[in-house]
Amino acid sequence: MTTRRTFLAGTAASLAATTLPRSSEAQNAPASPLDPLFADLMQAQLRRSPEGATSLGLDTGANADLRAKLSDQSLAAIAANKAATRAELARLEAVDRRRLTPEQQIDLDSVLYIRRSAVRIGQFDFGGQAYGPSPYTVSQQAGVYQSVPNFLDTRHKIDTAGDADAYLQRMCAFAGQLDAQTERMRREAAGKVVPPDFILDLTLAQMATLRTPAADATIVATLAKGAAAKGLSASYADRAARIWEAQVLPALDRQIAQARTMRATATHEAGVWKLPRGADFYPAALQATTTTSLSPEEVHRFGLDQAKAIGARLDAELRKLGYTQGTPGARMAALGRDPKYLFPDSEAGRAQAIAFCNERLAAIRGRLPTVFARLPDYRFEVRRVPPANEAGSASAYAQAPSLDGSRPGLVYFNLRDIGDWPRFALVTTTYHEGLPGHQMESGLALSNTRLPLIRKTGGFSGYGEGWALYAEQLADEIGMYDDDPLGRCGYLVAQLFRANRCVVDTGLHHYRWSREKAVAYFVEQQGDTESDAGREIDRYCVNPGQAASYKLGHSVFVDIREKAKAKLGYRFDLKAYHGAVLAHGRVPLDVLRRVGDDWIAAA
Known part of the structure; x- marks a missing residue:
């Protein structure tokens, strides 16, 4: 998913009151000691990123000048931004935690993590951003x-x-x-x-x-x-x-x-x-994107273990359908080439694929009230990646809605090679990128009146992608594949894909795999086409570490849920679990574990 930046004009309370509806409880809540500091940080962040202000509809009033500007990309600006981030980190670290409520401590720890990661990455005198730190x-x-x-x-x-x-x-x-x-x-x-x-x-x-x-x-x-x-x-x-x-x-x-x-x-x-200092850059990028302290070796082993377990389940599901010959990956590859599961390789066929995804998005939204106490009010829709960007674009990604709802949340599919997208692959990716995945999670955060705006718009790949992977699992659990067993296989191969990402990402950047070895691994293990596998591998080459965040984050959401089930027994409530892990917006995975432990203890 893309980075979203916004702005706090004056104080946190004043901007939230002008851009979002606030409940009476939120209006009567005491001001946080963090409000003035967060206001300053957001003000500076917006001035650095006019594009972010426009994206969220906040380039108005005193900030209307930003509507005609773009971010400064010069070497001098990069140096100034790094210095500003170090100064912001010092201010955050000086906060007296004893004055904060538990919720405010979560807010502080989350913003602290972002600044500490930025300072660590900023020690390298190269690079930019591509869904996370890029060299x-x-x-x-x-x-x-x-x-x-x-x-x-x-x-x-x-x-x-x-x-x-x-x-x-x-x-x-x-x-x-x-x-x-x-x-x-x-x-x-x-x-x-x-x-x-x-x-x-x-x-x-x-x-x-x-x-x-x-x-x-x-x-x-x-x-x-x-x-x-x-x-x-x-x-x-x-x-x-x-x-x-x-x-x-x-x-x-x-x-x-x-x-x-x-x-x-x-x-x-x-x-x-x-690269010079490349051996140091990779662990820093891995920590920034996964929000864990796992070593490359540990991430590699985790991926191998997860892939083995998921592969066994996929094999069993395929056998139920009568597909028994060859590896699970080879069987899925053969199914993916079957014309009856593919849309026509034409502009009309691509339009049909997008319409199909929008139908799936509408269908699952109707079932979400059974497992969520609160749904976002924003509109969501699926679109095609602009053809000019298809060659280097991710296979699919999401963009959050604007704060005021004037622009819907968007899910983009890269349809350059329509053969990469059999129906059973489109379905689970729609749930991942749309509902109940990224758009559900980000929509709830944006409409959460308790969260400071700096928290609504910040993000952690480990949390965001982990939730989206959990959303794929949840779609299966609420029956979206009950009449689509091949769709369930598509869901499982998508889970296998994320486990294999941990193997491939560490393989490329730590174990010195070639591009060709990484592509072959994806083709063999999960039945990808070479073009789709190559596009994914190319993405990991410029965005080290981020690919591992999906399965690592998913494991934390599942671990918390299983721990709660074991302790609470018949008292476990899925809606309450979802409310607890989504209540604080995106947080580092270590903070998420703390949130889960506190909720279980209080339940």
């Missing part, structure tokens, strides 16, 4: 060349002439961002931090897709269509075209040239072990 500023998954066009197309609303003017200013800022990141690429290359050759090939292919004349540029078309829809001057399209041709394309060409220069000396080694 590379620009790759097939990181870089403004891909994030800003998507942001302007999906997040920047055009209702007035002021919105259109702000859009043009952001186009100019986009050119500056490209040049700033190109300079960071040069610095990384000088320090021997160069992405693998296959990653640069993907990156260059995506840049080539973006590099079109103004008449074909999505950024220009978005403004032209938006302005026309509101009856604004046709000159906006002309001005956008001039900015594209005169500023954006030259900056993009400079970045393409730098990527080509790096490609000329790039090696094929896939893991970060090859």
